[in-house]
Amino acid sequence: MPEFPILDGKRILLVIAGGIAAYKSLELIRRLREQGCHVRCILTAGGARFVTPLTVSALSEDKVYQDLWSLTDESEMGHIRLSRSADLVVVAPATANLLAKMATGLADDLASTALLATDKPVLVAPAMNGVMWDHPATQTNVAVLTGRGVRRIGPNAGALACGETGSGRMAEPGEILAAIVGHFEGLAGSGRGLPLAGRRALVTSGPTIEPIDPVRYITNRSSGRQGHAIARGLAGLGASTILVTGPTAEPDPPGVQVIRIETADQMLAACQASLPVDVAVCAAAVADWRMRKVADHKLKKDQGEMPVLELTENPDILATLAKAGPHRPRLVVGFAAETRRIIEHAQAKLVRKGCDWIVANDVGQGTGTFGGERNTVHVLRAGSQGGPASVEDWPLLSKVSVGERLAVAIADHLSGSAPVRS
Ligand code: C5P
Numbered sequence: 001m002p003e004f005p006i007l008d009g010k011r012i013l014l015v016i017a018g019g020i021a022a023y024k025s026l027e028l029i030r031r032l033r034e035q036g037c038h039v040r041c042i043l044t045a046g047g048a049r050f051v052t053p054l055t056v057s058a059l060s061e062d063k064v065y066q067d068l069w070s071l072t073d074e075s076e077m078g079h080i081r082l083s084r085s086a087d088l089v090v091v092a093p094a095t096a097n098l099l100a101k102m103a104t105g106l107a108d109d110l111a112s113t114a115l116l117a118t119d120k121p122v123l124v125a126p127a128m129n130g131v132m133w134d135h136p137a138t139q140t141n142v143a144v145l146t147g148r149g150v151r152r153i154g155p156n157a158g159a160l161a162c163g164e165t166g167s168g169r170m171a172e173p174g175e176i177l178a179a180i181v182g183h184f185e186g187l188a189g190s191g192r193g194l195p196l197a198g199r200r201a202l203v204t205s206g207p208t209i210e211p212i213d214p215v216r217y218i219t220n221r222s223s224g225r226q227g228h229a230i231a232r233g234l235a236g237l238g239a240s241t242i243l244v245t246g247p248t249a250e251p252d253p254p255g256v257q258v259i260r261i262e263t264a265d266q267m268l269a270a271c272q273a274s275l276p277v278d279v280a281v282c283a284a285a286v287a288d289w290r291m292r293k294v295a296d297h298k299l300k301k302d303q304g305e306m307p308v309l310e311l312t313e314n315p316d317i318l319a320t321l322a323k324a325g326p327h328r329p330r331l332v333v334g335f336a337a338e339t340r341r342i343i344e345h346a347q348a349k350l351v352r353k354g355c356d357w358i359v360a361n362d363v364g365q366g367t368g369t370f371g372g373e374r375n376t377v378h379v380l381r382a383g384s385q386g387g388p389a390s391v392e393d394w395p396l397l398s399k400v401s402v403g404e405r406l407a408v409a410i411a412d413h414l415s416g417s418a419p420v421r422s
Contacts, residue, residue, distance in 0.1 A: 003408050004181045004195075008036035012180070013086035013120070015111045016056065018046015019093035020161040021127035021170035026051060028092060028173040029059040032180070040085060041065065044111045046095065068110040083114035088183060091115070093127035093170045096138050102150070103141035123151045123183060125176050130166020153179040156254045165251070174404030175236040182238070194238025195411035198419045200277040201239040202329070203231040204284035204317060206246035208264045212307060213295035220285035224248030226335075226361075226375060227283030229403030231256045234279070237407045242277070244270045246284060264290065264314035271317055275327040276420040279410050282318040282355075283335050290314050322354040330420070331413055333357040333406075339364040346380050347389055357381050358389075359406065375399050379409070 002008060012032055016025045032039050039060040043053055053064040065073055065082060077085070091098065091111075098111065102124075107113040115122065124145065132138060133155060146152065154171030171179070182194045205227020209219040224245055231243040232253035241256045244267055252258045259270045264286045271280070289311035299305040322332040332355040336346040339362070346360035358380045376396045380389040394405065 002035045003412065004035050004177075006181060006184045007032070009038070010036075010088070010180075010184060011038045011040070011086045013040050013042065013082070013089045013114070013118075014060075015042045015044070015089065015091040015094075015098075015115065016047040016051065017044045017091065017093055017095045017098045017111065018049055019095050019127045019170070020050060021093040021125075022047050022050035024170055024173050025092050026055060026059055028090075028176055029056065031173055031177050033059065033061065035177075038062070040082070042082070042111050042114055044098070044109060046097075065110060068113055079110060079113050080117050082110075083118040084120060086118075086120055088180065089115065089118050089120050089122045090125070090176065090180065091122065092125035092176055094124035095126075096128045096132045096135075096141075099124065099126060099138060099141045099145065103144040121149070121151065121183065123153065123176075123179060125153050125171050125179075126155045126168075127170030128155070128168045129162050130160055130164055130168040133166070133168040151179070151183065154254075158251045172232075172236070172400055172404060174233060174401070174408070178237050194236075195415065196234060196407070197238035199239045199279070199414060200420055201231075201234040201241045201410075202271060202274050202277040202280040202321075203227055203234065203241065203243050204245070204267060204271065204280075204282045204286075205231065205243060206248040206250075207285045208246045208267055208287045208314070209262050210264065210287045210290035210314070211262075211294050212291055212309065213297065213299050215298050218287060218289070218291075218309070219246075220287050222246070222248070222285035224250045225373075226399045226402065227281075228253050229399045230281050230283055230406055231403075232400070233403035233405075233407030234281075234410065236404065237411050239279075239407075242274045244274070244284075263287075264317065268315045268317050268320060271321060275321075275329075277329045278414055278417075278420050279331040279333065280321045280329040281333040281406070281410075282321065283359075284317070285337070286317055287314055316353070318355055319353045322356075324354075330417060331356050331410060333359060333410070336360040337363040343378060343380070343391055346378065350380055350382050350389055355382075359402075373398055375402050377402055379406075 042065045057064045101112040107116045156169045206224035207220045207222040209217040211217045228250040235241040235255040244259045292310045292312045318334045334355040346358045350358045360378045379392040
């Protein structure tokens with residue numbers, strides 16, 4: 001179902017250059033087509049090393065243009081007309097090489113020629129090794145292009161295909177899609193920009209750790225991947241996003257304000273200090289209990305100090321945020337990690353916590369959800385006046401895609417309501 005009616009009928013010329021991120025451009029084509037866009041693609045020689053013309057053509061349902069010197073192409077379309085045949089030119093991935101050509105006006109293949117000949121707005125999604133991105137040559141080229149009005153989305157920080165980490169990962173398809181939506185909304189003069197622009201979002205992620213003594217603690221299993229991906233998805237759609245997270249190895253999502261905490265008490269305090277927000281998503285694996293009394297020195301095993309763990313309950317952050325009151329977010333979303341009777345338990349949790357939506361996922365043995373890249377979720381939305389919840393089953397998706405899709409669903413839900421004032 002089209003989520004962004006503004007994209008319906010828009011013509012996108014997508015230039016796919018030679019980077020490993022080209023595979024993500026296939027997903028971008030699919031999503032643009034879903035929104036009713038006409039997508040015409042230019043594939044560079046490098047790009048064709050990563051994705052095949054056949055795949056690009058099948059997904060775009062159009063011919064793929066590859067050769068500046070193709071007589072057939074020239075007689076049908078011509079590179080000048082091709083460069084002007086779109087409402088927006090998107091370059092994804094935009095390699096260091098292609099950005100350099102664009103900045104200097106080189107035109108030695110179809111892609112660079114079309115980019116020089118176009119009179120249409122251009123959006124680039126850079127993708128490259130982090131050192132290449134940081135290199136003054138690339139930064140100068142990007143500054144030149146920005147000065148000429150070329151729009152840019154990404155790159156993001158994180159693990160790169162070359163095995164290094166740094167800035168250079170191409171923005172995710174959902175983020176590029178959001179930037180394209182933002183471009184057309186800006187043109188339409190709606191002034192709204194991205195669908196969550198002007199909104200405030202709060203996300204909890206990762207585990208909490210509850211000290212036993214200065215060196216030991218109890219905690220929950222959580223990589224923070226899903227929570228971080230949601231924060232990233234919300235920020236990608238323009239929300240001013242605060243991520244309150246326990247210790248994780250995840251990189252900070254781009255454009256997100258990150259508050260690091262350790263204990264559940266600290267997480268609650270940081271969340272409350274972040275209010276008011278339009279939406280709160282609690283994806284953290286908060287420890288249910290903490291020590292009634294934390295030892296102020298390291299307990300010594302050779303001095304017979306084996307502790308009896310006397311526990312006390314932690315505050316329920318989700319339930320606290322969901323309580324009625326002047327600062328209750330318009331939308332409160334919780335998570336339910338279950339191993340059995342997932343929907344039934346999630347239904348009960350929706351009521352018990354007083355939240356609006358529950359994203360339920362199966363974390364049973366063999367699902368690979370914990371610490372994994374992917375997730376299968378079911379989204380339960382509370383029925384009106386205590387009626388039964390609706391359940392939407394989502395397919396197996398990457399956690400990043402779950403984050404993007406949830407952000408889109410949130411944007412959809414909030415559209416039409418006034419944003420909170422901070
Ligand atoms: O009660 P349970 O831990 O199963 O509920 C899971 C949901 O509640 C998640 O959204 C989690 O982030 C949230 N939660 C919380 N504070 C707690 C316990 C859970 O926010 N103390």
